[in-house]
Amino acid sequence: MLIQEQIIKDASILIEKKNYRKAKDILLNFVNNIKNVKIDIKIFFTLYLASDALKEEKDSKKYLEICMKINDKNHIIHNNLANIYLKEGNFQKAEKFYLKSLAIKSDYLLGIINTAIFYQKIGKFDESKKFYLKATELSPERISIYFNISRIDKNFIDDNKIDYLKKIMKNKNIELTEMGYGFFILAEQERKKKSYVKEIEYLTKAHKCMFEDKINKNKHTLNYWQNIIPLKYDKFNFVNENNKSVLKDYKPIFIIGLPRSGSTVVEAILSSGATKIKTLGESSIINGTVVTTHNEFKNNENTKIDLDILNNKIFQIMNDRNLLNEKNQIFIDKSLENFFYIDIILKIYPNAKFVNSFRNIEDNIFAIFQQSLKKLSWTQSLDDILKYIDTYLKVIEFYNKKYPKKIFPLDLSKLTTKPEEISKQLYDFCNLKWNHSVLDFYNRKDLLISTASNVQVRNRIKKYDYDRYKPYKYLLKNFVNKYSWLNNN
DSSP states (O other), X not given: OHHHHHHHHHHHHHHXXXXXXXXXXXXXXXXXXXXXXXXXXXXXXXXXXXXXXXXXXXXXXXXXXXXXXXXXXXXXXXXXXXXXXXXXXXXXXXXXXXXXXXXXXXXXXXXXXXXXXXXXXXXXXXXXXXXXXXXXXXXXXXXXXXHHHHHHOTTSOOHHHHHHHXXXXXXXXXXXXXXXXXXXXXXXXXXXXXXXXXXXXXHHHHHHHHHHHTHHHHHHHHHIIIIIGGGTTTOOEEESTTOOOGGGGXXXXXXXXXXXXXXXXXXXXXXXXXXXXXXOOSOOHHHHXXXXXXXXXXXXXXXXXXXXXXXXXXXXXXXXXXXXXXXXXXXXXXOGGGXXXXXXHHHXXXXXXXXXXXXXXXXXXXXXXXXXXXXXXXXSSHHHHHHHHHHHHHHHHHHHHHOTTTEEEEEHHHHHHSHHHHHHHHHHHTTOOOOGGGGGGGGOSSOOOXXXXXXXXXXXXXXXXXXXXXXXXXXXXXXXXXXXXXXXX
16 A cells, blocks of 8 residues: 555656646556555546546546446545536536535535536526525635626625625735636626726726736746747648548538637527537637647747647547547537637648637627636736737638638627528538527527626527627727727727
């Protein structure tokens, strides 16, 4: 047992250092070579942790299932298996394992929050709120829980709760992320009172907290979006281009563009027709694979893309997610940043199609700024949002000219005023058969939504509100001379 404890310790240190591959190799070497010794459950759980960090989903699931066979009374194992089933789209099993986790340990806070998030994602808002409220009983000063409830119940935050949250925010030891969520809640209350200047002040503070909470990571990714990929998207140098890959026969649909541009509605429409299409949501498979397999790509001079490496890695991911078994060879990916990688995607999937969802640019700016999109470093200030949008407009113009028949421009305002006509055009572009169920997506029981549009998308399509963001237009005066496209809106 002492040997196993040392191996677990060594692997855990490597995982802390983000050396996941070496950690997994050490553990597997022990498992594969040990004989006549009972293997500690912690070995398999650590293998799960390493596999999960490596995004090797089949292995993650396999090692958790081994842990389950050893000890089926562990609440953490049940919770983590539920997370995997949710990612697979197996809602019934996800729900079963979340609830089993809480049956084992009823005050397991992470499990309670995960269960609330699960119900939120599948549109069972009353159930979701019930678990969030239970979480507030266990952790009454965690502002993020109040924020999540406010997203599914717009009347939840009242003056008494505002006073209570403000007291929490005065705590010097409060985490930056929790402070940020507090400012987002305060901003929403000011918006309701039409106190727009005060709202912007709170939003600015909220974004500052979110950015500074993971400042090194955010600076790193912001540099990538501002100074690396914008200089390379039109200069990729492909190697191992002629190697055969089974991925070439697939016909994926990539939804691209900016957040808050109607992309979630488009995804719901495309996945609600007669042909059942699996959707990966915002998987970031392409971006993640490019970044993790091409470290030298971050150097300013290097534009080399090894298609053999990319194909192998993406094949592994698709295999892990059971996408290779799809009979129609179609799936949807809503990783909006993929507009940077259209050339790469078409090398891997020559039959791919792209749907560029867009709306009035000025409206889009404020729609992004009002949301907590903390995983996107470029959304944390108006200046960075405008820089990113400026790049997006240049890149999409480049690819529209290069591949005019591969990209379908979908205007959100037109979709909301002529949903049947535009959705038919969309289906025709994607070579899919349209029927009336396409526009009844909001009635689906299996609709999983992980974005800020969750509540909105579970209703009929409403006509575009052209006046919604007019009170914020003054904020763009300082940018008009810098970005000519602002004058066109």
